Amino acid sequence: MIHFNKFTLGNGLRVIVHEDHTTPMAVLNVLYDVGARDEDPARTGFAHLFEHLMFGGSVNIPDYDEPLQMAGGENNAFTTNDLTNYYIQLPAENIETAFWLESDRMLSLAFDEKSLDVQRKVVSEEFKEHYINKPYGDVWHKMRELAYSTHPYRWMTIGKELSHIETASLEDVKAFFFKYYRPVNAILVVGGKVTTAQVKALAEKWFGDIPSGEKYQRQIPQEPAQTAAHKLEVKANVPLDALYKCYHIYKREDPRYYAADLISDILGGGSSSRLHQVLVKEKKLFSNIECYHFGSLDAGLLAIEGKLVKGVKMKDAEKAIQEELSKLQQTVIPERELQKVKNRVESLLAFEDMSLLNRANNLAFYELMGDAALMNTEFTHYEVVTTADIHREANIIFDEKNSNTIYYYADNQI
Amino acid sequence: MNRKIAPAIKDAVEFDVTLKPYEKFTLDNGIPVYVVKSDEQDTLQLEFIFPAGSWYEQESQVAAATNFLIKNGSTKHNALEINESIEYFGAYLNRNSYHENATYTLHCLTRHTEDLLPLLQEVIQDPAFTADELATYQQNMKQRLAVNLQKCDFVANRYIDKYLFGEFHPYGRVSTMMAYDALQPESLRAFYQKHYSYNNCKIFVAGHLPENMIALLNKYFGSTQWNGESTLLRPELPIQTADEKKHRIFNDENGVQGAVRVARHFPNRYHPDFPKMMVLNTILGGYFGSRLMSNIREEKGYTYGIHSQLYNFRQTSALNIQTEAGRDVCEATIEEIYKELQNLQNEPVPEEELSLVRNYMIGSILGDLDGAFQVIQRWKSLILNDLDENYFNNNIRIIKTITAEELQHLAKQYFTPSDFYELVVI
Numbered sequence: 001m002i003h004f005n006k007f008t009l010g011n012g013l014r015v016i017v018h019e020d021h022t023t024p025m026a027v028l029n030v031l032y033d034v035g036a037r038d039e040d041p042a043r044t045g046f047a048h049l050f051e052h053l054m055f056g057g058s059v060n061i062p063d064y065d066e067p068l069q070m071a072g073g074e075n076n077a078f079t080t081n082d083l084t085n086y087y088i089q090l091p092a093e094n095i096e097t098a099f100w101l102e103s104d105r106m107l108s109l110a111f112d113e114k115s116l117d118v119q120r121k122v123v124s125e126e127f128k129e130h131y132i133n134k135p136y137g138d139v140w141h142k143m144r145e146l147a148y149s150t151h152p153y154r155w156m157t158i159g160k161e162l163s164h165i166e167t168a169s170l171e172d173v174k175a176f177f178f179k180y181y182r183p184v185n186a187i188l189v190v191g192g193k194v195t196t197a198q199v200k201a202l203a204e205k206w207f208g209d210i211p212s213g214e215k216y217q218r219q220i221p222q223e224p225a226q227t228a229a230h231k232l233e234v235k236a237n238v239p240l241d242a243l244y245k246c247y248h249i250y251k252r253e254d255p256r257y258y259a260a261d262l263i264s265d266i267l268g269g270g271s272s273s274r275l276h277q278v279l280v281k282e283k284k285l286f287s288n289i290e291c292y293h294f295g296s297l298d299a300g301l302l303a304i305e306g307k308l309v310k311g312v313k314m315k316d317a318e319k320a321i322q323e324e325l326s327k328l329q330q331t332v333i334p335e336r337e338l339q340k341v342k343n344r345v346e347s348l349l350a351f352e353d354m355s356l357l358n359r360a361n362n363l364a365f366y367e368l369m370g371d372a373a374l375m376n377t378e379f380t381h382y383e384v385v386t387t388a389d390i391h392r393e394a395n396i397i398f399d400e401k402n403s404n405t406i407y408y409y410a411d412n413q414i
Numbered sequence: 415m416n417r418k419i420a421p422a423i424k425d426a427v428e429f430d431v432t433l434k435p436y437e438k439f440t441l442d443n444g445i446p447v448y449v450v451k452s453d454e455q456d457t458l459q460l461e462f463i464f465p466a467g468s469w470y471e472q473e474s475q476v477a478a479a480t481n482f483l484i485k486n487g488s489t490k491h492n493a494l495e496i497n498e499s500i501e502y503f504g505a506y507l508n509r510n511s512y513h514e515n516a517t518y519t520l521h522c523l524t525r526h527t528e529d530l531l532p533l534l535q536e537v538i539q540d541p542a543f544t545a546d547e548l549a550t551y552q553q554n555m556k557q558r559l560a561v562n563l564q565k566c567d568f569v570a571n572r573y574i575d576k577y578l579f580g581e582f583h584p585y586g587r588v589s590t591m592m593a594y595d596a597l598q599p600e601s602l603r604a605f606y607q608k609h610y611s612y613n614n615c616k617i618f619v620a621g622h623l624p625e626n627m628i629a630l631l632n633k634y635f636g637s638t639q640w641n642g643e644s645t646l647l648r649p650e651l652p653i654q655t656a657d658e659k660k661h662r663i664f665n666d667e668n669g670v671q672g673a674v675r676v677a678r679h680f681p682n683r684y685h686p687d688f689p690k691m692m693v694l695n696t697i698l699g700g701y702f703g704s705r706l707m708s709n710i711r712e713e714k715g716y717t718y719g720i721h722s723q724l725y726n727f728r729q730t731s732a733l734n735i736q737t738e739a740g741r742d743v744c745e746a747t748i749e750e751i752y753k754e755l756q757n758l759q760n761e762p763v764p765e766e767e768l769s770l771v772r773n774y775m776i777g778s779i780l781g782d783l784d785g786a787f788q789v790i791q792r793w794k795s796l797i798l799n800d801l802d803e804n805y806f807n808n809n810i811r812i813i814k815t816i817t818a819e820e821l822q823h824l825a826k827q828y829f830t831p832s833d834f835y836e837l838v839v840i
Contacts, residue, residue: 022454023784060417065703070770071423072777074702089781091429096421104417121715125671129718129738133671135564205415237668239560270506271485272497281493281550287557307557336502343504347523350457354785 002359002375005196006367009203011212012184016363016372017199018191020356026092026192027357030102031364033187034180035082036159037152037220037298045159048079049123049168050176054086056115058105071097079157082297083368089357092193096202103206106186109177116170123165127158135238139408146230147246147301147404151223182213187367191360223248223299230404235411240287241308242408243317246301247397249293253369258381259393260293264302265341266333266390267291267324272340274324275304285312285320297369301404302397314407328394332387345382425769426776427814433806434789439628441636447617447628448793452786456524458621459787462538463798465646466516466609468584469728473601474593475555480602481511483551484518484541484610491536493547499533507537513584514728515798516609524622528630535634539641541606543599552594559589567738569665570673570839577661577835578677578732580654585727611641616797620790650729655679661837672744672840676751677734678833680724683799687824688731689809691724694821694828697763697771698722698754699735701778705754706735714750716743728799733828744838755834758825762818775813 004018036047054077055064068075073090088098131137141156148154159165188207190199226248249260267275268291275289289306308317352358366374396402439447471477485507486493500507505522518538522530562568572588579586617631624630681687692700699706699722706720720737739747763771782788796805 022452025781025784061420066770067420069701069703069774069777072426072429072773072780074774074778074781091424091777091780093424094777097423100417100421107417118712118715122711122718125716125738125740126718128670128740133566133666133669133738135561237564237666239564240557270497270501272494272501277494280554284550284553287554307561309553310557340498340502340504344501345504347457347504347506347521350455350523351521354455354457354787356784 009208013207014187015203016189017196020192023192026095026194027089027360028098029087029189029360029364031187032084032181033185034084035080036157037081043164044155045165048157049165051077051079051084052119054105056112057110059108061104081153081157099202099206107210124162127162143246146232148223150221183210184212184215187364189360189364192356226402229400233407235409238410241410243306244406245304246404247402249300249302251299252297259385259389262341262385264291264293269344279320285317325398332391338387342382426773429776431810433803436793441632443612443636445615450620450786450790453622456622458522458524460520461618462518463616464516464610464614467512467514469514474587475589476601476605478511479597480605481509481516483543483547485537486547487542487544488536488540489542503529505530527624531630531634543602545599548599556591556594566665566673566839570675574675574677574837577656583651583653608644611644612639613643618790618794620786659835663839665839669840670741671738672741672838674737674739674744674747675837676834677732680731680733682731689812690824693816694824695722695724710750716747752831755829759829762822768818772813
């Protein structure tokens, strides 16, 4: 049970306080309700580039990192297709430094041309390092375009192409900031060795006078149900053939999401999971195979990916996966197997909650979903899933018409 | 309120950083058990450590393969049955092998501990090493290696260690297709027999322990001389460094980035310069505000990130600067790295920067010591290296008190560009 208090400032900023007096540390986490799904299709990668610019100095503070490091603090941030999250961890005595820094960059950035110039280059190198200069690095670009016709999940957080990042202007940056980075679109979580009264006073002092801004009304075209299987063949300079299959699943808030999550564990969670056991260990068709899902807020994808053992034919590998999926569709799984994946989720959640930083991140995430209190009831949604639910959802999800397949062929061999 | 003025802070030197003590128990057969308790959560971490790293292997990859395959089947149950039983309790049993040691680590909810211990006993004390499991391992590791060999950073890490330590030394030896092919069940069994014995085992436990934890450990791990007694010798091994210092390798003609490594030898953690170098290394490339990051990422935009690190190897250490930079700015990156090394030789670190780094390091250690799992991690690294809290306290003292003059002296001694190996892999 994670305890917290919640209040809202006059300007609409939601504040959550999670007191934990067993630690000497404090965490300040700010989540902005904007991610790559909110981008203009002609300017993708912008939410993430913007995250970099948030470290380029704010209106009253020329350097963000230095004063924080001086206060014994560390920070980082991440952008996803759904949201952008910034966090600081520092000794609790110095928590006001975190309020000072975060509130000033919510007030306004410095909008420095030099910072934009450098960060465009840095992000270009990040793009190259992760998606161009790695074997199979382009596959998720291709898969998103294959699976999504309409929804902005068509592109990755890093962006569709380098040119979108390279042409971003300072005007774009300003417009983005004042549209999304306003108190009314943000959630502040403060955790650790702090008191609610102290946080209330500090939040009022530092964030209270920031203009509220206009609530961003998200209007994203949702993905229509897929009506025919999508397939794509790729040939690239990689050592091994690989197979990727993705199926549309549900929105994060949909009750059926939990069954879909457990299905991905049945297939791919741990060494006793079905795909690993049958396809890697018994049939020896794949040298590794994984099953997971994207965990996105709008309807996401359940993915199966594996590298074929040298000499195995693509169609045999695919047929073997299909057989495992058909088993789930035809036969109700044993109660004990369902209990196994539920137990796995239960301990995963318990271990996640051990870190103060994770608790603060998660409180912000669940508040974005509608209510931070959802964090404490999350496991009950898994507990109620039945073997019949798994059976039903496997039949819906693994419908051939709902599938997207990439056959990734090696054009040089080991 | 003036937003231009920073709020007052408490300086790092004022923080009292102490390592929460551990409790030590000894099982009936002599196995030491180190414990750091915390009852706030219902989670437990239980780690078994053996001197079974690559240091001790006679043939390449035997240590890692032995470590991996211990979990894949006992004489009573196959890998699937074992994994299913462990995973049924929502537990994670991870294994790792390093240069010196090899580990088996269980993470579970406290209430499942009693159910899991007999399984763990079977895994650790009775592995089968079947030919079939080994064959699957060999095939899959070779496939993984083939993919990794296409990555410039992976290839660069292999070469730089080879230049520093020589390919016959465990620190410089790398995995090869041939080494995987040569593995035999008998050699794994022999390695297991010699290194995973009760008298070489140390146990580290952290988190919320069941009341009868020590009794349980005694029942499953303390009542017999499992695997017999085995005496290990630990000879120092000769290091063979490369003669040529500058290397350029083309791994992928279409590569858009190069992996840059600039590295030199450094004494091990027992040398008085080691803790001082921890501070100088942080200034150079050990945190986001470091000299290298500020110049090469934040000023020039050559890379997504650049870091320098001090290896924690036992026999001898090294200082390694690493980055992936745009293909056409790799040489410029190396030039800037040397400039930063020389700046630290030529100019004392300004007081403001030194004070910032002190505060950053102490804050970071304070954060790292938050929670029993983290505290036991620190103790483990001390105990396994025959050190105690005096070493930790001395490091803290050095962070708090080292002077700009000492750091400059250290830079003059260790930051001469011609002493460094340099490598670019595209």
